[in-house]
Amino acid sequence: MSDQSKTRGRGKSEKKKVQILDAATTLFITQGIDATSMEQLAEAAGVSKQTLYSHFGGKEELFVAAIKQRCIHYALSEELFDDQRPLPDVLRDMASHLMELLLSEDAIKLHRLCISGADQFPEICNLFYDAGPKSLLKFLADYLQRQANEGNLKVDNCGFAAQQFLFMVKGEAHMEALLNLQDQINAEEMEKYLDSCVKYFLKAYGSS
Amino acid sequence: MSDQSKTRGRGKSEKKKVQILDAATTLFITQGIDATSMEQLAEAAGVSKQTLYSHFGGKEELFVAAIKQRCIHYALSEELFDDQRPLPDVLRDMASHLMELLLSEDAIKLHRLCISGADQFPEICNLFYDAGPKSLLKFLADYLQRQANEGNLKVDNCGFAAQQFLFMVKGEAHMEALLNLQDQINAEEMEKYLDSCVKYFLKAYGSS
DNA sequence: GTCTATATACAGATAGAC
DNA sequence: GTCTATCTGTATATAGAC
Numbered sequence: 001m002s003d004q005s006k007t008r009g010r011g012k013s014e015k016k017k018v019q020i021l022d023a024a025t026t027l028f029i030t031q032g033i034d035a036t037s038m039e040q041l042a043e044a045a046g047v048s049k050q051t052l053y054s055h056f057g058g059k060e061e062l063f064v065a066a067i068k069q070r071c072i073h074y075a076l077s078e079e080l081f082d083d084q085r086p087l088p089d090v091l092r093d094m095a096s097h098l099m100e101l102l103l104s105e106d107a108i109k110l111h112r113l114c115i116s117g118a119d120q121f122p123e124i125c126n127l128f129y130d131a132g133p134k135s136l137l138k139f140l141a142d143y144l145q146r147q148a149n150e151g152n153l154k155v156d157n158c159g160f161a162a163q164q165f166l167f168m169v170k171g172e173a174h175m176e177a178l179l180n181l182q183d184q185i186n187a188e189e190m191e192k193y194l195d196s197c198v199k200y201f202l203k204a205y206g207s208s
Numbered sequence: 209m210s211d212q213s214k215t216r217g218r219g220k221s222e223k224k225k226v227q228i229l230d231a232a233t234t235l236f237i238t239q240g241i242d243a244t245s246m247e248q249l250a251e252a253a254g255v256s257k258q259t260l261y262s263h264f265g266g267k268e269e270l271f272v273a274a275i276k277q278r279c280i281h282y283a284l285s286e287e288l289f290d291d292q293r294p295l296p297d298v299l300r301d302m303a304s305h306l307m308e309l310l311l312s313e314d315a316i317k318l319h320r321l322c323i324s325g326a327d328q329f330p331e332i333c334n335l336f337y338d339a340g341p342k343s344l345l346k347f348l349a350d351y352l353q354r355q356a357n358e359g360n361l362k363v364d365n366c367g368f369a370a371q372q373f374l375f376m377v378k379g380e381a382h383m384e385a386l387l388n389l390q391d392q393i394n395a396e397e398m399e400k401y402l403d404s405c406v407k408y409f410l411k412a413y414g415s416s
Numbered sequence: 417g418t419c420t421a422t423a424t425a426c427a428g429a430t431a432g433a434c
Numbered sequence: 435g436t437c438t439a440t441c442t443g444t445a446t447a448t449a450g451a452c
Binding site: 245247257258261266 | 447
């Protein structure tokens with residue numbers, strides 16, 4: 001009987017915890033931490049306020065837990081860096097995929113949230129960076145090194161080159177989205193810009 | 209008598225307004241909007257809460273007015289783009305000056321604040337962008353065009369090239385600062401990175 | 417115009433029943 | 435473990451005296 005109640009209890013408890021985290025992730029991402037009240041969170045998760053405190057201790061802990069969970073899914077696949085494909089195609093596709101990810105509503109909100117809380121919640125920023133930019137930079141640097149070994153590129157510092165390419169690609173479009181500017185680059189213009197980035201990156205680092 | 213009292217009144221009133229704006233700018237920049245209370249603002253400005261409301265109507269209006277004032281001073285001088293100096297020197301100096309500005313405590317806080325309030329206060333973001341990035345992009349694009357006309361560069365799209373150079377330069381260092389990351393690039397490494405940016409930009413767009 | 421004192425609302429967090 | 439009901443602090447905003 002003790003076992004049963006324990007098992008049932010744990011199961012229920014875990015389920016509520018998931019509900020809370022899901023609701024918290026959604027609300028925090030869309031509204032930010034200050035504009036989201038514990039009452040609203042409780043309602044959205046279908047539990048009482050007290051249950052929130054039982055599981056997470058307080059608002060800040062819940063916030064951190066929710067954003068941490070969200071950060072983990074913020075990444076680009078390593079499979080984009082296929083050594084069998086032509087170098088320009090790989091770079092160009094990667095650029096497109098990166099921009100699609102970065103400009104998505106969710107990614108922008110998450111990015112804004114991390115930057116907003118940089119002073120108060122530095123651990124979130126480190127997690128965000130490790131999951132996203134850092135791993136992508138590593139993938140690209142390794143890929144460029146392999147291409148250099150094959151004689152397709154002339155790179156003295158792959159870390160620098162990866163950085164230069166990625167931040168060049170992000171460019172104005174990402175900044176405009178983060179700042180929610182009125183005039184933002186349209187899709188057609190961006191495609192041209194990405195073409196240009198690949199072209200001149202290869203001109204700078206090409207072996208020929 | 210009516211004139212005198214009016215004049216005296218206006219003078220005092222204007223002075224208080226300046227005090228309020230100064231205090232508001234400082235507090236909002238360092239603490240953000242939610243963590244700064246009207247009471248704290250009144251105390252810092254040396255006036256009563258009611259005076260805040262008389263002059264600005266409410267907290268949000270005061271916030272917008274304060275940040276607007278601050279944004280105006282956020283810019284890089286056009287004088288950096290001296291046509292008489294060698295192109296590589298100009299680019300390299302500009303990169304250094306830009307990074308010094310961007311990584312300053314004040315600029316980082318302002319940048320974070322604008323991004324945080326992108327949804328709620330879009331006008332601030334537009335002002336920030338116009339005063340800072342937009343004008344710099346224009347200066348650089350114009351400069352590159354002049355250099356191309358002189359035969360020092362081969363550029364098909366100066367806007368793209370300016371964008372590529374500036375965002376390449378900002379690179380990881382700026383992101384790390386915005387995110388308040390634990391491990392940040394040191395000064396020495398950054399100088400090397402900026403050297404690399406200039407070198408490969410010229411290799412990509414050079415006329416020779 | 418400016419201040420002191422106050423109204424009103426709502427936040428985060430807790431107590432106690434089941 | 436979970437809920438309902440409540441405590442306590444503090445925020446924005448206002449009323450009224452000078």
